Amino acid sequence: MSEVKNIGIGYSVGDFSQPRKKIGIGLFGRGFMGKAHSNAYKTISYMFETNYVPELIAISASTVENAKAAADRYGFKNHYGGWKDLIADPDVSVFDNVCVDSLHMQPCIDAAEAGKHIICEKPMALGREASKKMLDAVNKANVKNALCFNYRFQGAVRLAYELINKGAVGDILHFYGRYHQEYALPLDLPVENVWYQNMTGNSQGLGTHLIDQARFLVGEVASITGDMRSIPKQRPSARKNGAMVDVPYDDSIRALIDFNNGATGTIENMSVASGRYNHLYWEIYGTKGTITWSLEDPTYLNVQLREAPVPEIAGFTRISCTLPNHPFMKIWWPAGHNCGWEHGHINLIAHFLDCVANDKEVGPLCATFEDGYRAAVILETLAESSKCGKKIEVVY
Numbered sequence: 001m002s003e004v005k006n007i008g009i010g011y012s013v014g015d016f017s018q019p020r021k022k023i024g025i026g027l028f029g030r031g032f033m034g035k036a037h038s039n040a041y042k043t044i045s046y047m048f049e050t051n052y053v054p055e056l057i058a059i060s061a062s063t064v065e066n067a068k069a070a071a072d073r074y075g076f077k078n079h080y081g082g083w084k085d086l087i088a089d090p091d092v093s094v095f096d097n098v099c100v101d102s103l104h105m106q107p108c109i110d111a112a113e114a115g116k117h118i119i120c121e122k123p124m125a126l127g128r129e130a131s132k133k134m135l136d137a138v139n140k141a142n143v144k145n146a147l148c149f150n151y152r153f154q155g156a157v158r159l160a161y162e163l164i165n166k167g168a169v170g171d172i173l174h175f176y177g178r179y180h181q182e183y184a185l186p187l188d189l190p191v192e193n194v195w196y197q198n199m200t201g202n203s204q205g206l207g208t209h210l211i212d213q214a215r216f217l218v219g220e221v222a223s224i225t226g227d228m229r230s231i232p233k234q235r236p237s238a239r240k241n242g243a244m245v246d247v248p249y250d251d252s253i254r255a256l257i258d259f260n261n262g263a264t265g266t267i268e269n270m271s272v273a274s275g276r277y278n279h280l281y282w283e284i285y286g287t288k289g290t291i292t293w294s295l296e297d298p299t300y301l302n303v304q305l306r307e308a309p310v311p312e313i314a315g316f317t318r319i320s321c322t323l324p325n326h327p328f329m330k331i332w333w334p335a336g337h338n339c340g341w342e343h344g345h346i347n348l349i350a351h352f353l354d355c356v357a358n359d360k361e362v363g364p365l366c367a368t369f370e371d372g373y374r375a376a377v378i379l380e381t382l383a384e385s386s387k388c389g390k391k392i393e394v395v396y
């Protein structure tokens with residue numbers, strides 16, 4: 001990493017006059033997440049007061065033409081047609097995998113073997129075995145690694161984490177969480193057009209986020225009893241002129257969880273929930289109070305404390321997590337000026353680059369490949385439980 005001078009502008013950007021270490025970024029994928037991560041790198045370079053600066057070295061997509069278009073749009077210096085050239089580029093020190101789920105494992109293993117630090121989008125890979133191979137590869141290569149469970153980096157979620165760890169709501173008794181969207185409606189939508197049927201199923205797409213929120217906020221999962229299913233068993237296939245075919249992946253999970261610390265949990269995850277566009281919601285009940293949060297209203301944390309300073313106001317307080325002493329807000333805007341969905345990615349990637357530049361631990365605040373692997377194991381155990389109809393202990 002060489003050094004570069006930077007000048008800062010705008011509101012509360014701090015002192016940018018010091019030299020900053022360049023961290024070369026290689027981005028694999030140019031779709032939805034390619035855009036979200038490119039936005040993060042560009043924003044970090046002028047909003048965050050850091051001793052590093054991300055440098056957009058190269059982007060890679062399924063074709064050279066697509067990669068070129070993405071490089072022009074997002075501002076990467078180079079472009080490639082696959083992941084191998086990207087990894088071979090000596091100026092790339094962080095490999096960021098925002099490609100489809102089926103292309104998480106091998107490119108990340110190759111990147112680890114080449115000594116690159118790695119960010120990978122969720123889910124970790126196609127199941128427990130593939131996830132373990134990725135985990136072994138980063139551990140063997142001793143490279144920094146982050147799994148992109150971006151909701152850990154929403155300010156209100158981080159505040160909930162801090163409140164729980166301070167003991168504000170006492171011992172956790174129960175976690176209730178759901179993550180619903182409506183992308184698989186109508187039920188006769190061709191199977192190829194259902195967003196997560198193109199990847200690995202709704203539980204991998206959304207359920208994995210919910211499992212990570214439960215683990216992050218409550219603790220490790222000990223056992224699980226679950227039901228996993230496709231809601232319509234068959235859908236028309238556009239590739240087969242509308243002929244009905246079996247739906248290969250799940251639309252829905254429902255599960256009961258036991259945590260190691262004695263808390264219980266209930267989670268639900270559906271892709272056919274009409275009107276739910278991106279509905280991640282949870283409630284955490286403790287001995288001294290309750291916390292709730294919704295991604296559809298992400299700035300606010302709802303907190304109830306049984307020992308309120310004035311007994312008449314013992315109900316829920318809706319906290320606007322925008323004050324300077326709230327997580328991440330010093331970086332962003334003055335009190336009352338909200339952040340949104342994309343700030344989760346930006347905060348996460350800034351944290352990871354800080355760990356790379358300053359040799360810090362990525363966890364426990366940011367999910368690592370260990371967390372991605374554990375989420376995969378929990379989902380696979382849930383699927384096993386769904387088949388046999390019994391509670392199963394999770395063995396990591």
Ligand SMILES: NC(=O)c1ccc[n+]([C@@H]2O[C@H](COP(=O)([O-])OP(=O)(O)OC[C@H]3O[C@@H](n4cnc5c(N)ncnc54)[C@H](O)[C@@H]3O)[C@@H](O)[C@H]2O)c1
Nearest residue numbers: 029030031032033034061062098099100101121122123150
């Ligand atoms: N953390 C989140 O909030 C979040 C949200 C959406 C998606 N994701 C995850 O991000 C990843 C990407 O999802 P997306 O929504 O950006 O998908 P997308 O379909 O918008 O983009 C996928 C990218 O992969 C590329 N690609 C596909 N096949 C390829 C191949 N054979 N070789 C090279 N490139 C190929 C495509 O060209 C495209 O650039 C997935 O793993 C998904 O689960 C995470």
